[in-house]
Amino acid sequence: MNPHVILRVVAKMLIPLIALFAFYVQFHGDFGPGGGFQAGVIFASSIILYALIFGMAAAKKAMPPSWVRIGMSLGVLLYGGTGVATWLLGGNFLDYTRFAPESTHAAGQHWGIFSVELGVLCTVACAMLAIFYAFGSRVQDLSDEDW
Amino acid sequence: MHLSPVLFLNIGLMAMLIVVAIAVVRMRSLFAIVMLQGVYSLLSAVWFVSLDAVDVAFTEAAVGAGVSTVLMLGAMLLTDRDVKPIATKQKLGPLLVVIVTGVAMFYAIGDMPAYGDGMSPANAYIGAEYIEATKREIFLPNVVTAVLASYRGYDTFGETVVIFMAGLGVLLLLGLNGNAGQWRAKPNGRNIAKNVTPPRKHIEEAEEKPKVKKTRKAAKPRVRKKS
Numbered sequence: 001m002n003p004h005v006i007l008r009v010v011a012k013m014l015i016p017l018i019a020l021f022a023f024y025v026q027f028h029g030d031f032g033p034g035g036g037f038q039a040g041v042i043f044a045s046s047i048i049l050y051a052l053i054f055g056m057a058a059a060k061k062a063m064p065p066s067w068v069r070i071g072m073s074l075g076v077l078l079y080g081g082t083g084v085a086t087w088l089l090g091g092n093f094l095d096y097t098r099f100a101p102e103s104t105h106a107a108g109q110h111w112g113i114f115s116v117e118l119g120v121l122c123t124v125a126c127a128m129l130a131i132f133y134a135f136g137s138r139v140q141d142l143s144d145e146d147w
Numbered sequence: 148m149h150l151s152p153v154l155f156l157n158i159g160l161m162a163m164l165i166v167v168a169i170a171v172v173r174m175r176s177l178f179a180i181v182m183l184q185g186v187y188s189l190l191s192a193v194w195f196v197s198l199d200a201v202d203v204a205f206t207e208a209a210v211g212a213g214v215s216t217v218l219m220l221g222a223m224l225l226t227d228r229d230v231k232p233i234a235t236k237q238k239l240g241p242l243l244v245v246i247v248t249g250v251a252m253f254y255a256i257g258d259m260p261a262y263g264d265g266m267s268p269a270n271a272y273i274g275a276e277y278i279e280a281t282k283r284e285i286f287l288p289n290v291v292t293a294v295l296a297s298y299r300g301y302d303t304f305g306e307t308v309v310i311f312m313a314g315l316g317v318l319l320l321l322g323l324n325g326n327a328g329q330w331r332a333k334p335n336g337r338n339i340a341k342n343v344t345p346p347r348k349h350i351e352e353a354e355e356k357p358k359v360k361k362t363r364k365a366a367k368p369r370v371r372k373k374s
Contacts, residue, residue, distance in 0.1 A: 025205075029289065029292050030287045030288070030289055030292050031287075031288050031289055032288075032289060033201040033202045033204075033205050033289070033291070034202070034205055035202070035291075035292055035295060035296070036296075037206060037306075038202075038205045038206055038209050041206070041209040041210050041213065041214055042209050042213075044214060045209065045213045045214055045217075048213075048214065048217050052217070060324075065323045065324060068323065069318075069323060072311055072314050072315070073311070075307065075311070076307055076308055076311045079303075079304050079307050080304065083300075083304070093301075094297075094300040094301065094304070096297060096300075105286045106284060106285050106286045109284070109285045109286070109287075109293075109297055110285075110286075110287075112296070112297065112300075113285075113287070113292065113293075113296040113297055116296050116300065116303070116304075117292075117296055119307065120303065120307050123307050123310055123311050123314075124307075124310055126314070127310045127311060127313060127314030128214050128314075130314040130317065130318055130323060131218060131313070131314055131317045132214075132217065132218060132221065133323055133324065134317045134318055134320075134321035134322060134323060134324075135218060135221035135222060135225065135317075135321065136221050137321075137322075137323075137324045138221075138225055138321060139221060139224040139225060
């Protein structure tokens with residue numbers, strides 16, 4: 001029997017909650033503390049926790065390195081793309097009011113902030129995971145006595 | 148100054164920060180140092196909450212105590228478990244510089260605005276403008292998000308690119324699976340390609356082997372010619 005069975009059971013319950021909390025922080029960032037950066041780090045830490053407890057190979061199955069590589073650049077593209085979109089709509093770079101110029105409650109700003117924060121989430125989560133994968137994959141699996 | 152519970156809390160937190168910092172300096176075990184750095188981050192996160200900087204506290208707890216602790220552990224496993232003390236001569240020059248800077252900073256404390264002063268330079272001009280304009284222009288309850296993503300959108304774009312570049316830099320150096328461009332070696336003219344970097348022992352063997360084999364190969368033809 002695995003000596004870490006309690007750790008594994010508890011982690012299995014906690015990891016989905018941590019990931020869910022990341023998305024709460026992301027989409028609630030307009031109203032309370034938080035935002036893309038914090039949400040990205042929390043989401044990355046849920047996967048890192050999975051990797052620490054179930055091993056690197058399992059984590060790479062759950063979140064393949066190719067996704068990480070694509071997500072890193074996709075986030076920056078989403079952020080920059082929002083700016084380019086406002087250009088194409090006739091405004092300045094990142095001038096979100098252009099998304100809904102007639103709105104009386106600044107809906108354009110809300111859409112712009114939403115999309116930009118999504119880009120930050122993507123880049124931060126994937127960059128943190130990329131750094132973790134890069135370091136973690138170099139370490140051979142340790143037995144408990146090695147610690 | 149009246150004595151409030153918050154004051155005691157702040158003094159206690161600062162004292163704990165100093166204790167942890169000294170412990171980090173004095174420790175020799177890297178594992179304990181990494182863990183204490185996590186404790187330090189959590190303590191500063193608590194302190195940020197007591198300063199009403201909830202967003203900063205959030206980031207500090209997630210990045211400082213969470214991810215960076217794990218990354219430091221990963222780096223530690225690749226290097227060494229203990230710090231080896233290096234004998235250094237007592238240097239009076241650097242000590243003098245540190246003392247003079249510290250005294251100058253304490254001298255400057257008197258000129259600092261009171262905590263939360265609405266008329267302080269940080270709060271008075273553009274800060275007050277953002278707080279006032281957010282209600283009118285962006286309709287968001289969280290001013291921090293409005294400033295970060297809208298008013299200072301360029302800065303945040305720059306920060307996102309910086310994080311992207313940091314990830315990219317690590318990937319270029321180490322590779323996403325710890326195998327930058329796959330691990331390749333050419334011992335004895337034979338191409339060896341592996342998906343993963345081999346552990347230290349194997350590298351040392353691979354470095355030593357070619358020497359042995361080369362001498363053998365160099366020796367063999369001579370023998371054949373003679374025979």
